[in-house]
Amino acid sequence: MSKYTQERRLLHGGDYNPDQWLHCPDILTEDIALMRDANTNTFSLGIFAWAKLEPQEGVFDFAWLDTVINRIEAIGGNVILATPSGARPAWMSAKYPEVLRVNERREKQLHGARHNHCFSSPIYREKVQIINRKLAERYGDHKALLMWHISNEYGGDCHCNLCQENFRTWLKSKYQTLERLNRAWWADFWSHTLTDWNQIESPSSIGETGVHGLNLDWRRFVTDQTIDFYLEECRPFRELTPDVEITTNFMGEVMEPHPFAGLDYAKFAEVVDIVSWDAYPNWHNDYETTAHLASKLAFLNDYFRALKDKPFLIMESTPSLVNWHPVNKAKRPGMHLLSSIATLAHGSDSVLYFQWRKSRGSSEKFHGAVVDHDQSRENRVFQEVSELGRILENIKEIKGANTRAKVALLYDTENKWALDDAQAYVRADKQYAETLHMHYKYFWDNNIAVDVITKDKPLDRYQLVIAPMLYMMEAAVIEKLRSYVAHGGHLVSTYLTGKVDENDLVYQGGWPVPLSELFGVNVLETDTLYPKDRNSIAAFGSEFAAMDYCEIIQTAGAMPLGTYQADFYQETPAVTEHAFGRGRSYFIAARTGPDFLNAFYSFVYREESRGVEAEAGVSVAVREKDGVAYIFVMNFTESAQSIHLPERMLDIATGNTLEQGTHELPVYGFHVLKRAKKEA
Numbered sequence: 001m002s003k004y005t006q007e008r009r010l011l012h013g014g015d016y017n018p019d020q021w022l023h024c025p026d027i028l029t030e031d032i033a034l035m036r037d038a039n040t041n042t043f044s045l046g047i048f049a050w051a052k053l054e055p056q057e058g059v060f061d062f063a064w065l066d067t068v069i070n071r072i073e074a075i076g077g078n079v080i081l082a083t084p085s086g087a088r089p090a091w092m093s094a095k096y097p098e099v100l101r102v103n104e105r106r107e108k109q110l111h112g113a114r115h116n117h118c119f120s121s122p123i124y125r126e127k128v129q130i131i132n133r134k135l136a137e138r139y140g141d142h143k144a145l146l147m148w149h150i151s152n153e154y155g156g157d158c159h160c161n162l163c164q165e166n167f168r169t170w171l172k173s174k175y176q177t178l179e180r181l182n183r184a185w186w187a188d189f190w191s192h193t194l195t196d197w198n199q200i201e202s203p204s205s206i207g208e209t210g211v212h213g214l215n216l217d218w219r220r221f222v223t224d225q226t227i228d229f230y231l232e233e234c235r236p237f238r239e240l241t242p243d244v245e246i247t248t249n250f251m252g253e254v255m256e257p258h259p260f261a262g263l264d265y266a267k268f269a270e271v272v273d274i275v276s277w278d279a280y281p282n283w284h285n286d287y288e289t290t291a292h293l294a295s296k297l298a299f300l301n302d303y304f305r306a307l308k309d310k311p312f313l314i315m316e317s318t319p320s321l322v323n324w325h326p327v328n329k330a331k332r333p334g335m336h337l338l339s340s341i342a343t344l345a346h347g348s349d350s351v352l353y354f355q356w357r358k359s360r361g362s363s364e365k366f367h368g369a370v371v372d373h374d375q376s377r378e379n380r381v382f383q384e385v386s387e388l389g390r391i392l393e394n395i396k397e398i399k400g401a402n403t404r405a406k407v408a409l410l411y412d413t414e415n416k417w418a419l420d421d422a423q424a425y426v427r428a429d430k431q432y433a434e435t436l437h438m439h440y441k442y443f444w445d446n447n448i449a450v451d452v453i454t455k456d457k458p459l460d461r462y463q464l465v466i467a468p469m470l471y472m473m474e475a476a477v478i479e480k481l482r483s484y485v486a487h488g489g490h491l492v493s494t495y496l497t498g499k500v501d502e503n504d505l506v507y508q509g510g511w512p513v514p515l516s517e518l519f520g521v522n523v524l525e526t527d528t529l530y531p532k533d534r535n536s537i538a539a540f541g542s543e544f545a546a547m548d549y550c551e552i553i554q555t556a557g558a559m560p561l562g563t564y565q566a567d568f569y570q571e572t573p574a575v576t577e578h579a580f581g582r583g584r585s586y587f588i589a590a591r592t593g594p595d596f597l598n599a600f601y602s603f604v605y606r607e608e609s610r611g612v613e614a615e616a617g618v619s620v621a622v623r624e625k626d627g628v629a630y631i632f633v634m635n636f637t638e639s640a641q642s643i644h645l646p647e648r649m650l651d652i653a654t655g656n657t658l659e660q661g662t663h664e665l666p667v668y669g670f671h672v673l674k675r676a677k678k679e680a
Contacts, residue, residue: 004147004245004274007078010344010392010399011146011313013040014353014370018068019052021357030375031357032071037377038370039389042078042352044315045069046135047152048114050084054131057091062138073144080247081139082149083233085128087114092127099124102160104204115155119229120162133236140241148241149315150233150248153278155262157222159202168197170221184503185213212421212504219417223264227271234271245273249315250304254281257296258433259303264413266454269307277304278316278354279343282325283335291617291636295444297339298346298619299437302403303411303452305347310402314343316354320368320381328366334668336384337391338634341653341670345621345632349399351388395652395672401625405449406607409440410467412455418472418504425496425528426548435468435494438594442601447610447620459484464605468494468588474502478514485518486581490604493519494588495526495551519587520558520578526551527567536565537574537590540603544596546574551589558587561603575600612673613644618665631673635665649673 013035021027035043045068046053054060069079093100093111099121101109109116117124139145157163175181178194187193192211194200202218203209234246250268251260259265259277269275281297283290304312317340321330331339340351358369370385377383416432436452443450451462455477459465465484470477470493478498485491498515500506511523527550529535535546539562552569558576565571576587586604610631612620617637623630631649635641644662651658653672665671 011042011350013042016043019049047082051089078146086152101158250277276313276315294636301346306451318368323367401623485583488582546590
């Protein structure tokens with residue numbers, strides 16, 4: 001059994017940077033006392049500490065780290081020990097300039113910032129192996145070690161000569177011959193036919209960006225290259241500490257919302273033991289409701305949970321504010337507790353922070369932390385963190401509980417890459433992620449669980465699969481969707497679906513026949529509207545606005561559920577339903593607002609109540625384990641709301657029993673209710 005599996009507590013703590021405070025031993029001593037008072041138990045160490053661990057080439061200093069880890073162990077704490085590869089020491093850049101990245105304009109970068117290193121560099125890989133092996137040898141058997149944290153927020157690319165050669169090797173492996181590559185990239189366009197592998201260059205603003213097959217393959221290569229570097233980093237730990245689990249922290253953009261699009265996390269998740277990610281919603285902004293933002297956070301949590309179909313870790317969050325949003329607003333009283341519970345409700349087994357103690361200088365000196373510059377235990381943020389720690393101890397039995405959804409929403413990073421690259425439709429932003437979230441929000445509003453899945457996942461466990469704007473669809477994905485519906489599944493798709501294959505080449509002869517058979521329609525053309533343009537759709541006894549995209553379709557066996565009300569395609573189908581095998585497929589030909597999606601999904605899908613009735617803005621989510629359901633009830637509004645319980649339930653967060661009937665949930669209030677699952 002792994003160390004992480006043996007840990008029964010929910011993880012609470014975060015990034016600790018004692019390497020910034022070695023000149024202040026009193027600070028380091030006080031930190032341990034503060035950790036106890038904050039009810040924290042887990043700390044990530046060494047993430048950017050390479051210059052302190054190896055101040056000169058080949059000269060190592062682990063004494064300070066020994067002291068810190070031993071002190072954390074003495075208070076019963078865990079250490080998530082990181083490799084320092086995210087930020088190199090200056091001596092390395094000076095002596096070995098090949099470790100520095102080259103940007104897409106072929107300019108060698110100076111030492112500085114983070115992740116400014118070449119993944120192809122043999123010297124950099126060698127130096128990483130040396131420091132990682134020393135960490136594994138020294139701390140692999142330490143009682144406080146919980147897991148390994150590899151690097152930090154992998155991202156970016158390098159365009160140096162080493163990377164160009166590795167890219168060409170990658171392409172040779174994929175295509176075997178230049179003839180196949182030229183065909184896949186449609187290289188006769190603009191006379192771009194390649195006659196030698198050495199003619200291939202990565203995309204560049206001073207070179208080629210218009211060959212979409214090249215752009216797509218470069219992004220795929222960057223993902224594979226990053227994963228290869230990660231696996232190389234892991235090698236000493238796999239060899240010396242096989243029972244210690246390994247993670248690296250993924251990223252997500254909550255405002256859009258979408259996972260970090262620089263890498264394909266569907267591939268990356270296959271090689272990590274535990275998925276972890278860094279969550280930073282911009283609470284209390286001036287352009288959306290708290291509930292709307294909460295649904296975006298839930299969307300991303302459900303994506304990261306579904307990557308491995310098991311609980312994940314929040315590796316970074318903030319107990320107060322960040323320093324990099326356009327406006328860095330502090331969390332209002334109660335929001336830290338609620339937002340943390342929200343991540344647990346959708347699958348996290350941790351609440352970890354960046355950062356434990358605020359830095360005194362440089363770019364993150366005003367980023368939120370548990371310990372502020374005042375070092376006070378009495379300030380509001382510290383008190384809320386401490387209170388959350390008490391609650392996490394009360395509810396620790398949820399660790400390992402999972403969510404069982406009957407609805408899946410398909411998000412595909414490669415599809416986003418291709419769709420963003422398409423020089424058509426709305427050029428600037430086709431709103432792929434925002435559209436997926438709009439579909440997702442109906443289910444969040446109605447407290448229906450959703451898995452946000454990638455295209456490699458099996459579909460047979462779901463009653464409903466939603467695949468909006470799946471612009472790039474290889475034949476295997478088309479066949480997978482056909483098989484799902486033929487065997488009884490229900491499928492929803494939309495405009496801008498099935499336009500290109502896996503090489504970003506348009507399907508010849510119109511919409512692919514297998515898709516036409518699946519949905520019972522033919523797509524004739526796509527009308528892209530200006531921002532102020534509107535059409536409308538008559539459906540479900542009402543009329544709804546259509547905007548941005550209106551595809552003109554012709555039924556080929558499908559039944560119209562709604563029709564356009566204006567323009568040259570007036571009275572033609574806009575929404576259809578089709579029987580295919582034992583299942584049904586639905587096609588939405590236009591972008592609509594949430595009012596239409598509410599009516600549509602109310603027609604398409606029903607799911608039994610989760611047992612708690614709640615008003616709008618109150619979210620109900622369920623995790624299950626060992627025959628027990630844990631029901632999270634969360635008020636994401638700025639006023640008290642009513643909830644109704646169908647039976648007596650225990651709130652494990654407080655230890656109080658709530659009787660059957662109606663209860664008031666205060667502003668930002670929540671319950672974590674426990675009940676035995678009823679037999680089906």
